[in-house]
Amino acid sequence: MITRPHIEEAARRIAPHIRHTPVLQLPVQALGTPCDVVLKLEQMQVSGSFKARGAFNALLQSRAGEAGVIAASGGNHGAAVAHAAGALGIRAEIYVPAISAPSKVARIREAGAVVVQGGATYAEAFAASEARRAETGAVSVHAYDQEEVLAGQGTVGREFEADSPGLTHLLVAVGGGGLIGGISAWFAGTAMRVVAVEPEGCPTLHDALRAGGPVDAPVGGLAADSLGARRVGSLMYPIARDVIRDAVLVPDAAIREAQQRLWTACRAVAEPGGATALAALLSGAWVPPEGARVGVLVCGGNCDPGSVVG
Template sequence: MTVQIDDVRAALSRLEGRIRHTPVMRGDDGVWFKLEHTQHAGSFKTRGMFNQILAAGDLPAAGIVAASGGNAGLAAAHAARELGVTAEVFVPETAPAVKVAKLGKLGAKVVQVGREYAEAYAAAVVHASSTGALFCHAYDDPNMVAGNGTLGLELVAQIPSGFDTVLVAVGGGGLIAGVIAALHPAARVVSVEPETASALHSAIQAGAPVDVPVSGAAADSLGARRVGQIAYEMAVAAETPTVLVGDDAIVDARRRLWDDYRLAVEHGTAAAYAALTSGAYVPAPGERVVVLLCGANTNPADLV
């Protein structure tokens, strides 16, 4: 199951007027940043969630149900509010308080279950089945992937001089699959994961998606126990390089984004930049690199 660029183009048309076309910024070292953390509800997932819901057509009276470490739930809550339907979001008990509070502000009913995303996911699937609500997958859905990929089409228009590589933080894989659909083979798409939550890297090594242990600073947003099938198949087909970064590098990169650019992002987002700042990914001379900053649902208190 793969998503094609025509699917991404269709999503871009469907989403017109519902998403922000987020800006790009040139860093001091020549690296480009795609500021997707300024998207509605604070992350890229708003693109995919809107597209997934709109593509479903008429919605059931029970509304929508989503499972999330936080960001997909926020996107679901935002989209549901804008479309005038109810949203129920299942999150793990470890979800950051800032994300849980924001879910409530957006009008969603929040249910906290288990310690990991996988447990919240299982409970959400059962609930959707029993109520008839539309279950909106956080990453392994073709319409979710296509919607996420629209930011790749924006990048092409925003950087007319071109770019060679995009560094993408990976959890369940819905973002990187969309970026691959939009940009491969014209640009190289590189997966960046925490050493302690390496679902895509482990899947590629194993030859299929496998369960992995999840922990670390970025587990709230990159904590999928198993990468999605769509992302796995597309990453393998595109021969996507995978890079792993440690917690210390992620924390340091997040701090640098604040100190150097006053960009407040979550740890999972900072993982993409950590690939560069830690030396885990070393660009070739002249290589034009884009770092995708994908989410900002974080407590900024520890940045000052």
């Protein structure tokens, strides 16, 4: 089980390699939200998303040999592992599915990793990466179901709490659950209410909570390249189940609107997955209770800026 001490250790370990990303306090009129909101701009993180935190925490504790490290990713985790491996002088091989955005695949290659297309979906890419790992002996860095990765992602919650004390609710997008699992571990036992937000096309945690455990869910829609895990991780589920107070779904149209609002109001470029949490607030999929002080995590920005700005 990941606890606050694990996350504190991770924060100290990765501090030389990541950015302490800024928060932006916005009044109601700035974005058209039903309440004031505090954004954490994690799309400004090295490699373009929060994933760098977990990647560095895992690699700094690994004993990667000549075969290096291997990972499967829709794009952001691969970019993070490639960046971290390059910074630490480790060979990286990344398996991506066909749904990965070309801009994300390009970013992985630019970081110096070997890129292999391994199927149509993340699940197929992961299976291909595991077969390759068995052949080479490379160290695997899982996108969301690994203790070191969860602890690294939990440092987002630690920073948010330090920079914006007094928040009552925190909206977090969910894919495989590494981010919300780590954040939930940080806030376990506190008054913070963590709200899970997923696209309607990728209801992974929503379906797991309804079923009482991780189950296979559909994968599709605008944010599938970053939030399109087939099922949530087994490590994060018991943590999130006990901390998450609400789990809501948002349509693709709301995600696109959130991307555009972030650009017009803040000049912040967010990929669809990065704007998903805000979409819940803008669309009314989640309604803040009276007196709520709301934080929203903008978790990634690895996209073609023209797709948002244009």
